[in-house]
Amino acid sequence: MNQYDWIQKECAELEQADLLRHLRTLMSPPDNTITIDGRYVVNFGSNNYLGLSTHERVIATAASATCVFGTGASGSRLMSGNSYHYEALETNLAEIKGTESALVFSSGYATNISIIPVLAGEGDLILSDALNHASIIDGCRLSRATKEVYRHCDVEHLKELLSKSSDFRRRLIVTDGVFSMDGDIAPLQDIYEVATNFGAMLLVDDAHGFGVLGRGGSGTVAHCGLKGKNIIEMGTLSKAVGGLGGYVAGSRALIELLINRARGFIFTTGLPPGTVAAADKALKVMRSSSNLRKRLLEHAETVRNALTNIGYTLLPSQTQILPVILGEPQHATEVAEALLANDVYAPAIRPPAVPAGTSRLRVTVMATHTDTDIEHALDGFANVYSHKLQ
Ligand SMILES: Cc1ncc(COP(=O)(O)O)c(C=O)c1O
Known part of the structure; x- marks a missing residue:
């Protein structure tokens, strides 16, 4: 026993509750598509909503x-x-x-x-x-x-x-x-x-x-x-x-x-x-870029409707942030991992960032997503839904 043992114990407790977070490594700019942890995927997890960080x-x-x-x-x-x-x-x-x-x-x-x-x-x-x-x-x-x-x-x-x-x-x-x-x-x-x-x-x-x-x-x-x-x-x-x-x-x-x-x-x-x-x-x-804003909100509408049609439960957002409610932390991380395996990055959000019982995917679209990116990501969501959630 030493005076720092409590640190490992706290991490173990977080892991036990499916609340331990890990850093993922980005190997590309934060664009519509990214390379994360070695995988090339559609980026549905960025706040770079208008794509201006790589303008x-x-x-x-x-x-x-x-x-x-x-x-x-x-x-x-x-x-x-x-x-x-x-x-x-x-x-x-x-x-x-x-x-x-x-x-x-x-x-x-x-x-x-x-x-x-x-x-x-x-x-x-x-x-x-x-x-x-x-x-x-x-x-x-x-x-x-x-x-x-x-x-x-x-x-x-x-x-x-x-x-x-x-x-x-x-x-x-x-x-x-x-x-x-x-x-x-x-x-x-x-x-x-x-x-x-x-x-x-x-x-x-x-x-x-x-x-x-x-x-x-x-x-x-x-x-x-x-x-x-x-x-x-x-x-x-x-x-x-x-x-x-x-x-x-x-x-x-x-x-x-x-x-x-x-x-x-x-x-x-x-x-x-x-x-x-x-x-x-x-x-x-x-x-001066009203076209970027328009595209962002159109993408949000497309993805919101498509995810709802697939069967996901979304909170009624009016913006580019689309919360897909999954409930328990473990479920949210499993679905996020399954999506990653389907070339979609959509981060799992767990307590304390959100209230207990409302762990979710925080899906965000970007103005710079292409129609192909969106179609590809929605295929991934449909695939994960049919294997994990139906
Ligand atoms: C509502 C809100 N306020 C403040 C912040 C903090 O901003 P920053 O990331 O620039 O520190 C965030 C970041 O996630 C946020 O979502």
């Missing part, structure tokens, strides 16, 4: 910025790491979101765990949707505010909790715009109305709506007709934008306060200049 002009921008400015920022943004590329990117983000200002962080996760503790602290109340992303949950924990979880997308429950909240100093409602594991869209119009009536702040995490929904891909808030309203938006540059980084869009005063208080902004190195420049270029491509 020619985006790569060329990243390469030239890297050649001139080097591979790293070498300091935090408040010290020496604020390369001039940030200014263009943040101006671009604020314009897309229709806000006074925007601020870029090193990831979406870093954004949520940094901004929530600035927006709420001891004596405040955070109202959080039951299916919010882990980074929101962690941000709430770090804030030391009181947290109440409202039932998923249940505005009546939110109202009920708010009606008992007058003792708190400030109230913050926080919700995913598009839910990351379910693909449904938060009822933002109703939530905004409730927030306004109760004088509560509203923070929307648009990680999966940005680049996909709304005019020019401006996101879920715009999609719900709320662009320009008093809503704080955060999101990520790592999904439809195809790179890395997170952002907040809001008032000039908010951004000023975050620069001074958000610990995950202050105490970390800035992003590499090539990454910042690439995100700015990707946003420009994204805004």
Whole structure:
């Protein structure tokens, strides 16, 4: 026995419960088709929704910025790491979101765990949707505010909790715009109305709506007709934008306060200049590529209908994220492995990423999938269904 034996024991317990995760090795760019663990397969497991991480002009921008400015920022943004590329990117983000200002962080996760503790602290109340992303949950924990979880997308429950909240100093409602594991869209119009009536702040995490929904891909808030309203938006540059980084869009005063208080902004190195420049270029491509968005959502519709017709149980998503519910973790991993053997990569998602009993495949389509990719993948799904699920 030594003081580290518990580590192996915990891993064994996870394995026993079919909850042990393993890293898979990607040997190709994150495109419509990939080589993963030595297999060439259709990629139904990527957040590179528009294919921008391998877009020619985006790569060329990243390469030239890297050649001139080097591979790293070498300091935090408040010290020496604020390369001039940030200014263009943040101006671009604020314009897309229709806000006074925007601020870029090193990831979406870093954004949520940094901004929530600035927006709420001891004596405040955070109202959080039951299916919010882990980074929101962690941000709430770090804030030391009181947290109440409202039932998923249940505005009546939110109202009920708010009606008992007058003792708190400030109230913050926080919700995913598009839910990351379910693909449904938060009822933002109703939530905004409730927030306004109760004088509560509203923070929307648009990680999966940005680049996909709304005019020019401006996101879920715009999609719900709320662009320009008093809503704080955060999101990520790592999904439809195809790179890395997170952002907040809001008032000039908010951004000023975050620069001074958000610990995950202050105490970390800035992003590499090539990454910042690439995100700015990707946003420009994204805004002018309504054909990519259209194709993405058409693919989602095709795959949703086909999987349902084969016999799979899907949650009612309205976006490019298609959750195929399988139940127990072991079942989800078995089906994912069978799909891989049929040249389709669709990752199994198990607790704690999703509630117990709802392990699933998180199928995501990309605008860059060809019709042949989709046909091939659907053949794989049909084959696995007839052998494993019928
Ligand atoms: C809803 C949501 N918020 C935040 C994040 C974190 O973003 P990033 O991957 O850029 O850290 C994710 C990533 O999966 C997400 O799904």
